[in-house]
Amino acid sequence: MATRYLLGNEAIAHGCLEANIDFASGYPGTPSSEVIDILRSQGERSFYVEWSTNEKVAYENALAAAWCTARALFTTKHVGLNVAADPLMTSAYTGVTGGLVVLSADDPFAHSSQNEQDTRCYAHFARVPCLDPATVQEAHDMIRDAFALSEEFNLPVIFRPTTRICHSKSDVTLGEVGQEHRKGMFRRDPKQYVVIPAHTRVLHVKLNEKQQGIKKRLVELGYNHAEIRGTTGIIASGVAASYVQEVIPDDISFAKVGAYPIDEDWLRGFVERHTRVLVVEELAPVVEEAVRRVATAAEVYGKLSGTVPFEGELSPAGVALAMEKAGFAPTKSFPPASPVEGIPPRPPILCAGCMHRSAFYAMRKVFKDGIFPSDIGCYTLGLQLGGVDTTICMGASITVGSGMKQSGEERDVVCTIGDSTFLHTGIPGLLNAVYNGADMTVVILDNRITAMTGHQPNPNTGVTAMGEESTPISLDAICRACGVAFVETVDPYDLPMLLSTFRQAKEKSGVKVIIAKQPCVISARRAGMKRKPYAVDTDRCTGCGVCRSFGCPAIAFVDEKAFVTELCAGCGVCADICPAGAIRKEGRR
């Protein structure tokens, strides 16, 4: 037993080590990524870890490991669970023999996500248990127990932390790292693992028969518990439970839901002892709907009564406000505080020297009237450069682009997609576009790594999650194998070459692929790569502002002249852009 100051995801990873984990796979996605990053960076590692090409691939790998008696972890962010939803649903029928924990991190307020969906709905849909931690300590304890619960019911168990668990830190009491590891061994049982209709009908009945036992067990294990203190009560789940505990008076009853499915008898027992009940939860009204099903006399407040917001994340102040609306007096009131207005925004931007910036610049220069579908990754920040017209989900830039063209859109369509995203779900879209005769340009922004989520390796990097060297795939060969005739790889720092390649692509019909290849500036710097910074010759600078519109954070303006700051990474693209020839490598005149 040791107490350490840990990030939620670090505490979760440690819980996995304490549970003797044998196998871990996932696809990076904020706020889930650090769990596998921490597992793979263990000095002494006696289990298998991989970053898979997408969530479905990762899920099926982990499922197979759990069919072979291993304790397997699959990690994703909520939207990635959509990609793995197909195997998730059927794996509830087949079950597992080892332990399978499905970590799907939700992101209330969409801090870094395209939607605010609720993983608890997937648990209900698939009819598998779901654990929902309220604090970092609980996240650590729960994930450790999740493996045992999975083995007890022979079912995948969903573990659903949220951003404020994953990316919160606290003092955490840890247990000992386990040393027992299992060697995978598959026991043939076609009735269990071959889901032909005759088998699946039987498996579905078995899955339904497990539900009642699971509900009772979750109450027994203490995940769902209540304290009766008065005639009014609050029921809360997940991290919202800790916000409630901060502001709840001593005479209001409190029930905490930490796991699903909820036992209706237990829930009814709590609700019936109160005249008024407030349900506090983030995202979907999952608990509230269960409360409303069992409530006969009690008045219920929550999202459906307009007391708790449907969107965004909660906070102690938000909970206090909901309590006031429901007529419950919180112990603290929070003064309304609004931010000062009119401060220039400071959104995240592409790094100084990021190769995506010049790719967007060249794209817009050549395709002035173009339409630019894009995808999920750092390059979505190209929005600020006018280079991103659509973003929906991983892999959808090429499919959205070809759909636009096939619907009759006459303007040029130029899609952007990163290397990791292209490998994730871009390839099927590309071969579909080529085979069905779309006319468009695809720019693969190849920075050799999955940068946005924290620089995880992918099959284009040349190293595995375990740190072993592997042969990087050839994006060029994949594109040619998909049937693309025009495939050009260019250095995006070479602006004249980039512009001429874009012009060539514009002249041709069919699907054209331009691979803009240059390592991510952050990973290049970490690898010790140094480029001389650039500087402005103030005598030559006319203050025209062309470099300014390039949007590089290393370019500032001082006394109406351009100024290159210490952030300069030495990519040199601004020197090519400057019409006065005023930007040069430092120390050169």
Place this chain on the structure above:
Amino acid sequence: MKDSFDILIVGIGGQGTVLASNVLGEACIAEGKPVRSAETHGMAQRGGSVESHVRIGAEHGSLIAPGTADLLIAFDLLEALRYRHYLPEGGRVVTNSRFVPPTSVYMQNLQIPDESEILTGLAGLSVTCVDAAALAAEAGSTLAQNIVMLGAASVDIPLSPEALLEAVRKCVPKKTIEINEKAFRIGRSTDRGC
């Protein structure tokens, strides 16, 4: 009712807000105090506005409510203004005296506020300005600005300087320990007021 001392650390991605909050967290562990913190992730080094909530002595959630922070530490003067509503009237802020103009002002042709305007915006608070770049350079590296700021704020933080220094040694890269210890001491002994 309040049982925790709540600190909001704000700055720009890449300035080391998370490392600074780690120092506070580790110092809490050294003193046996419960601690909760919440961080901005995914924007590291990408120049966005970032915030770290640190609640010393907290037993529940990691989020500080606006209007209730006990101390605001700003690694950038403009960010101090952006987050001032986390402090109650008369609240305490320790801020860098300089700021980096956001790239948005150049892209969208916005007015860059000047330092005196920002300081006017901070009126009503108890403000300490720290020239972090100059003091960090004095300590041996401009990269130590976050530890200078932490040192300057440390007089207002209910943790012992010994525990904080121990935490600094634990959190910074090994070869920079000496510079960062010096940065902390220089920050701690800097003049109050603005």
